[in-house]
Amino acid sequence: MDINFTAEEAAFRDEVRAFLKDKLPEDISRKVKEHKRLGKEDTVRWQKILNEQGWLALHWPKEYGGTGWSPIQKHIFEEECAEAGAPTVLPFGVNMVAPVIIKFGTQEQKDYYLPRILKSEDWWCQGYSEPGAGSDLASLKTRAVREGDHYVVNGQKTWTTLGQHADMIFCLVRTDPDAKKQEGISFLLIDMNTPGITVRPLITLDGEHEVNEVFFDDVKVPVENLVGEENKGWTCAKYLLTFERTGIAGVGQSKAALAHLKQVAAQQISNGRPLIEDPHFRRRLADVEMELMSLEMTNLRTVAAAEAGGVPGAESSFLKIMGTELRQEITHLFRAAAGPYALPFLNEALHDDFDGNYVGPEFAASVSARYFNFRKLSIFGGSNEIQKNIISKMILGL
Amino acid sequence: MDFKLSDEQRMLEETVGRLVRDTYTFETRNKILESEQGFSADVWQQFAELGLLGVPFSEEAGGFNGGGAELMVVAEGFGRGLVVEPYLATVVLCGTLVDKLGSDQQKEALVPAIIGGETRLSLALYEPQGRYEHNRVATSAKKDGEGYVLNGEKAVVINGDSADQLVVIARTSGAEDDRDGLSAFLVDGNAAGVSRRGYPTIDGLRAAEVVLKDVKVGADALLGAEGQAIDALEDSLALGLVALCAEASGAMEVACDQTLEYIKERQQFGVPIGKFQALQHRMVEMRMELEKVRSITMLAACSLNESRELRDKRLAAAKAQVGKSGRRVAEEAIQLFGGMGMMEETPISHYAKRIVMIDHHLGDSEYHFGRLESLLDVE
Ligand SMILES: Cc1cc2nc3c(=O)[nH]c(=O)nc-3n(C[C@H](O)[C@H](O)[C@H](O)COP(=O)(O)OP(=O)(O)OC[C@H]3O[C@@H](n4cnc5c(N)ncnc54)[C@H](O)[C@@H]3O)c2cc1C
Ligand SMILES: Cc1cc2nc3c(=O)[nH]c(=O)nc-3n(C[C@H](O)[C@H](O)[C@H](O)COP(=O)(O)OP(=O)(O)OC[C@H]3O[C@@H](n4cnc5c(N)ncnc54)[C@H](O)[C@@H]3O)c2cc1C
Numbered sequence: 001m002d003i004n005f006t007a008e009e010a011a012f013r014d015e016v017r018a019f020l021k022d023k024l025p026e027d028i029s030r031k032v033k034e035h036k037r038l039g040k041e042d043t044v045r046w047q048k049i050l051n052e053q054g055w056l057a058l059h060w061p062k063e064y065g066g067t068g069w070s071p072i073q074k075h076i077f078e079e080e081c082a083e084a085g086a087p088t089v090l091p092f093g094v095n096m097v098a099p100v101i102i103k104f105g106t107q108e109q110k111d112y113y114l115p116r117i118l119k120s121e122d123w124w125c126q127g128y129s130e131p132g133a134g135s136d137l138a139s140l141k142t143r144a145v146r147e148g149d150h151y152v153v154n155g156q157k158t159w160t161t162l163g164q165h166a167d168m169i170f171c172l173v174r175t176d177p178d179a180k181k182q183e184g185i186s187f188l189l190i191d192m193n194t195p196g197i198t199v200r201p202l203i204t205l206d207g208e209h210e211v212n213e214v215f216f217d218d219v220k221v222p223v224e225n226l227v228g229e230e231n232k233g234w235t236c237a238k239y240l241l242t243f244e245r246t247g248i249a250g251v252g253q254s255k256a257a258l259a260h261l262k263q264v265a266a267q268q269i270s271n272g273r274p275l276i277e278d279p280h281f282r283r284r285l286a287d288v289e290m291e292l293m294s295l296e297m298t299n300l301r302t303v304a305a306a307e308a309g310g311v312p313g314a315e316s317s318f319l320k321i322m323g324t325e326l327r328q329e330i331t332h333l334f335r336a337a338a339g340p341y342a343l344p345f346l347n348e349a350l351h352d353d354f355d356g357n358y359v360g361p362e363f364a365a366s367v368s369a370r371y372f373n374f375r376k377l378s379i380f381g382g383s384n385e386i387q388k389n390i391i392s393k394m395i396l397g398l
Numbered sequence: 399m400d401f402k403l404s405d406e407q408r409m410l411e412e413t414v415g416r417l418v419r420d421t422y423t424f425e426t427r428n429k430i431l432e433s434e435q436g437f438s439a440d441v442w443q444q445f446a447e448l449g450l451l452g453v454p455f456s457e458e459a460g461g462f463n464g465g466g467a468e469l470m471v472v473a474e475g476f477g478r479g480l481v482v483e484p485y486l487a488t489v490v491l492c493g494t495l496v497d498k499l500g501s502d503q504q505k506e507a508l509v510p511a512i513i514g515g516e517t518r519l520s521l522a523l524y525e526p527q528g529r530y531e532h533n534r535v536a537t538s539a540k541k542d543g544e545g546y547v548l549n550g551e552k553a554v555v556i557n558g559d560s561a562d563q564l565v566v567i568a569r570t571s572g573a574e575d576d577r578d579g580l581s582a583f584l585v586d587g588n589a590a591g592v593s594r595r596g597y598p599t600i601d602g603l604r605a606a607e608v609v610l611k612d613v614k615v616g617a618d619a620l621l622g623a624e625g626q627a628i629d630a631l632e633d634s635l636a637l638g639l640v641a642l643c644a645e646a647s648g649a650m651e652v653a654c655d656q657t658l659e660y661i662k663e664r665q666q667f668g669v670p671i672g673k674f675q676a677l678q679h680r681m682v683e684m685r686m687e688l689e690k691v692r693s694i695t696m697l698a699a700c701s702l703n704e705s706r707e708l709r710d711k712r713l714a715a716a717k718a719q720v721g722k723s724g725r726r727v728a729e730e731a732i733q734l735f736g737g738m739g740m741m742e743e744t745p746i747s748h749y750a751k752r753i754v755m756i757d758h759h760l761g762d763s764e765y766h767f768g769r770l771e772s773l774l775d776v777e
Contacts, residue, residue, distance in 0.1 A: 134736050136666035159737045204740050205747035206600075211737075269527050272534075272575065280764055332725070335758075339529040340554040342758050345600035359597055359607055360526065360553065368600045372751065375732045376740055383736065385676055 003300070005076075013076050020084040023049050029085035033260065035366040036352040037208065038087055040123065040165045046087050047094075047120045056118060057094055064102060064110070065118050071306035075299070082252025090162070093117040093124035097170045100187065100236045104228035113189070127157040127171035127190070127214060128237070135386050137172070138181040138234065142216060144173035144188060146223065146230075151175075151188065153196075153219040159380070163199055163212040166192045176231050187233035189225040196220070204376075206369035207347045241382070248316055248381075249299040249323035254292055257330045261285070264337050264363050275337060284333060288326065295322045314394035317387035324377035324384065331371040338364035345369065401696070407471050410462075413448050414475030422479040424745050427602075430482060435560050436604035437483045445483065446515030454494050454637065459509045466699035469637060470644040474695075477648025480752050482602050484518055484557035490641045491634050492519035492565045498630040499582055499622030508563075508584075520561035522552040522585075522608050523631075530761040532567075532635060533628065534575045537610060539568035539583060546570075546620070548583065548591075548613040556759070558606035559596025561587050566610065570625045577628045582621040589613055601755035602748065632710075636702060638760050639713045643695040646720045646756045650688045650727050653749040657681065657731045660738075660746075677734060684730050687723035694719045707776045714769035720756065721763025728753040 005013065028042050050056040058074050060066025069077070089095070098117050101109050116122045133140040142155025153173055163169065169190050176184030192199070196219035202211045228236050262285065265276035275281050302315050335342045341360030348354055349365040358365050378384040392398040403411060421441070430438045445451050453468050455461025462468065469490065476485065493512050496519075497505060511517035528534035537550025548568050558564060564585045572579030585592060591613035594606040622630060658681060661672035671677055698716035701709045728750035732739035735746055757763055 129737070132665075134666060135671075136668075139666070139668075203742040205732075205742055205751060207742070270529055271531065280768070336762065336764060339762070340524060340758055343554050343599040343601070343603075343605060343755060344597050346597055359595070368755065371754075372600075372747075375729065376737075378733060379736050379740065383733075385674075385733075388676070 009072055012073055016077050016080045020080060024084055024086050028087060031352050032085040032087055035370055037350050043087055043090055044120045047089055051118050059095060059099055064114055071303045075303045078247040079252040083256050092126050096240050097124055100227060100240050104236050122167040123165045125160050125163040125166040125169045127160060127169045129159045130156055131158050135383055140172055142173045144175050149223050151221045153216045153221055155216050157214040160212045160214050163214055172233055172237055182234040184231055185233040186230050187227040187236040188221055190221050194219050206373040249295055249319040250327050251296050251299050254326050258288060261333055268337055288329060291326050295326060314390050317390045320387050321384045327377055328374050331374045334367040335371045338367045342368045407467060410468060411471045414472050418475055418479030427480060431602055442483055442515050451489055451515055452513040455497055455509055460513050466640050466702040469641050470699040473641040473644035474648035477645035478652050480748055486638060486641055487520045487557040488518045491521040491638050494637055495565055495630055495634040517562050519563050519565055520555055520558040522555045522558060522564045522566045524553050526551055526553045530765040533577050535567055535569050535580055536574050537568045539570050539581055545616040548610045550610050552608040555606050555608050556603060558608050559594055559604050563587060579625045580627045581624050582627040583615055583619045585615060601752045636713055639717050640699045642756055642759055643698055643716045643720045646724050646753055647691045647695045649749050649753050650691055653727055653731045654684050654688050656746050657734050661734055680730055684727050687727050691720055691723050707773060711773035711776045714766040717761060718763045718766040718770060724753040
């Protein structure tokens, strides 16, 4: 057993570090580190830089313009990006719909959409959830009826992340209402500019506009936008959901956050001395650090198993739960570190163009908003309860 | 032993309950939050008319002569409706401090005006480097002829943005964290040298950063004896802690009720999600946290006349419990609501925010655990 990177892996890590040092724009990483709200432009700018390097499409095979990297390489890359304060790549196009198109799409779909995704020409969003279909995704009702060479779509999607910027949405729609739940569903690509689509903002409890409702009223979608076979959309959906996501544990994000938290705790004064010297606070930092070590090794074990050819299955549910709980705990400690200055809430101070004065220390401006916003981590992407159900069934055989 | 409310206390509970139910709806509250001053002058007048602003004051002064239990009943009712009006600042913290320390003249000038809803006050106590330590006060008050000159900065002064008068805790002698040497001064909110930067808080209140620069006050601004405000201040803070715990208790009760209702209604996989045992047990645990908070709040409310040490021990325990249990209930409520719990338009998110953030008012659970540790041997 050897937990160290091999010489090649270490060399790869150094290459990634050098790239990030050289190419990650300082203004963007600063916003990420200061927890400012990123605009669409920031994400697109960074994606273009990655694409120039050929490092945008981590999970695609080489022939489509992907990296063709091994699981360990992807892991190293994602960790380094997170620690350096790189923004998250918009997952919906490059990491979600693209692998589905590569696996199930027609040649025309591949030729048209994949290059556009690489060049960040289309901003994608995910149309899975509906008001009545959250955890129970297969109960979705949005209806698509075939009429000649197009489908007519009616219904509603909700919680659509960053749908306000989107050019395209991939949707699960019901094409056969009489079939068993999972069997009458199809996977459709829909242009957001089609007449009949309305996007309405949903404001989250931290005052952020991050999610939307998307309404479909007699929306005509060409049949060539169907991915895979009609009524076989669930296969695509499952493929996407179980699609290898090395980054799900968020180890890099937690490491970066913990480092920042320690820095903050060294500056804050409690009882006349630095907060980091307060034995209680220090113990809580130690607790988080311990959990992070355990998570990191669990993550690495999963990555190594994938490297050896294993298919990561329900194990990623462990990582989702452990990773999100840890990230949430860190936001709690940030809030605690801010003391009474966790209370002031200047929404404008969270925007990148804020040039006013902060109330209290600058780091405190975002702590409570982030704490509340991060409650989403245990809800979306398959809630932590659903992950536990998966583990019970798939791993424990209950 | 008797846990029943007296007739008078029950009337008080009903009065607040009716007011909150009938006039303080979620929509009304949202409008109040968006308004310029962040609370409703109408609602404040209703408080006055119903006698709520007089709860802790003596009957001679026109008050209700209430103690911890009365305050608890009122604050619980406010918690159920997430009331944002400046009751804690004006009545509980400043009002009782004036009542305790003030001369007859000062009281005559202020107490009836507080009870009548004409004057609002705010306690300018904590400082930027002091976190939750109420005796870590660097703001100075120097003798200047008959009066004093005040200099310093006060942090996150709740309702300090709109208060007519500030009760400023300043140091007239001693080192920065001495208990002795603290004095309380009445300072007009618009006095020369007072600058206030107002802002909203994430739990729906308003606060201000207050800077005092060469603020001149007369001798009649001093409340009580010079340098000896600490005991009265701690008495008022004790009442404040009871009010906050009770408010949390009321808000947690509603959070539990709303969550229970939601998991009975929300259908997934063809059944109400409340049918899943995984969620049933979580809901049970939320209820247990609520019961603990209710109980320890009663203990705190009934301990105000104990020895200072015992009182402080129980108050520290209560506030620490509220911080711990409150976080748990708020997080679980959001989780059980799923995506709906994350929405600004869902009332539960507002309850969750207030319940979590109560931990940042008058000392968080860590701070109060610390106090409790130091009072562990008190019986
Ligand atoms: C910020 C945010 C962004 C999102 N972005 C997107 C997006 O871009 N696209 C998209 O399609 N969706 C998105 N979602 C939706 C997300 O996937 C759903 O919120 C999630 O699937 C949960 O569904 P729900 O909210 O309807 O909760 P529900 O399914 O109603 O769940 C409510 C509670 O019940 C629990 N529960 C449900 N079933 C069971 C069970 N069988 N056993 C035990 N417990 C159970 C849940 O864990 C949860 O605690 C987003 C959500 C959020 C909050
Ligand atoms: C020290 C001791 C003293 C005792 N004294 C007495 C005595 O004086 N007289 C007497 O009659 N009995 C006595 N008992 C027996 C005791 O009442 C049983 O142990 C108890 O009822 C549990 O039954 P079980 O041990 O068969 O466990 P099980 O019922 O088999 O339970 C095993 C586990 O499954 C859980 N479980 C079971 N059903 C559910 C469910 N529906 N949902 C969720 N979880 C569930 C249980 O909580 C437990 O964790 C004693 C037991 C102990 C340990």
